[in-house]
Amino acid sequence: MVVLAGLSLIAEGQRSRVMHDAWYDDRPLHFGFTVGFNTMNFRITPSQEAFSSDSLFPNVAVLKPGINIQIVTNYKPNPFIDVRFLPGVSFGQRSIVYFKDSEVFNDQQRLESSFLEFPFIVKYKGARLNNVRPFIAGGLNYRYDLAGKREFDEEKPVYLRLKRSDLYYEAGVGLEIYLPYFKLTVEGKLSNGLRDVLVRDAAPGQAHFVNAIERMKSQIWVLSFHFE
Numbered sequence: 001m002v003v004l005a006g007l008s009l010i011a012e013g014q015r016s017r018v019m020h021d022a023w024y025d026d027r028p029l030h031f032g033f034t035v036g037f038n039t040m041n042f043r044i045t046p047s048q049e050a051f052s053s054d055s056l057f058p059n060v061a062v063l064k065p066g067i068n069i070q071i072v073t074n075y076k077p078n079p080f081i082d083v084r085f086l087p088g089v090s091f092g093q094r095s096i097v098y099f100k101d102s103e104v105f106n107d108q109q110r111l112e113s114s115f116l117e118f119p120f121i122v123k124y125k126g127a128r129l130n131n132v133r134p135f136i137a138g139g140l141n142y143r144y145d146l147a148g149k150r151e152f153d154e155e156k157p158v159y160l161r162l163k164r165s166d167l168y169y170e171a172g173v174g175l176e177i178y179l180p181y182f183k184l185t186v187e188g189k190l191s192n193g194l195r196d197v198l199v200r201d202a203a204p205g206q207a208h209f210v211n212a213i214e215r216m217k218s219q220i221w222v223l224s225f226h227f228e
Helices: 002-014 207-211
Strands: 029-046 057-060 065-078 081-085 088-100 103-125 132-145 165-178 183-196 213-227
Touching: 029 057, 029 088, 065 103, 065 213, 088 213, 103 165, 132 183, 165 213, 207 213
Parallel strands: none
Antiparallel strands: 029 065, 029 213, 057 088, 065 081, 065 088, 081 103, 088 103, 103 132, 132 165, 165 183, 183 213
C-alpha cells in the first residue's frame, strides 16, 4: 500500500500543468503599462567640517513611499533577451535631518520630486518553468525633476534645492508570470544616480545647510508591476 501511494504521488507530480499561451509574448514587439512603488533616498557624503563639534551633520530621515506609472515598449531580438523602453512619471519625497552636538537642528529639509523618466533596459530571461520565468535586468535611466531647482520660498523652512536632470544606472531581478490573457511581471530594482544633485547656491543666511554636504547623489528603490 505504501508503494502504491508513493507511485500515485509521483504520477500526480509529473502531470503537466496548464501552460498558458504566450502569443502576446512571442511577438517581436509588444506593449503594456506599469504601476509601481518607490522609495527615494540620498547617498550623502558629509563635508569635512560636518565632523567638527560645532557644525551640522546631515543624514536622511525616515524614507517614505512614492508611486511610478510607465508605458512599456518591449522588443525581443531573441527568446532570451528583451530590450525595453519604459517612459513614465514618478513621484516621491526625501527628507534630510541635521544634527548639531548629537541633537536635531532645526526642521527637516523635505525635498519633493516629480520625475519624467526615460529608462532603456536590457532584460535577460531564464527558461520558462510552467507559467513562471525568472530574469535579471539592467540599464540606464534619464530622469528630469520637474520639482527641482525652484526658488526659495520664504514661507517654508527648506534651504536646499535639487538639480533637475540626472542619469541613473539600474539593476533588478524579477519573475514573469504567464496568465491566460496577459503577462504579469513583478520586478524589484535599484536605481543609483551618477550626478551630485545638490544646488550649491545657498539661501540667504542659510549657507550652513549646503556647506555640511560634500556630495549628494540620488538613490531610488522601485517595486514594479508590469502588465503586458
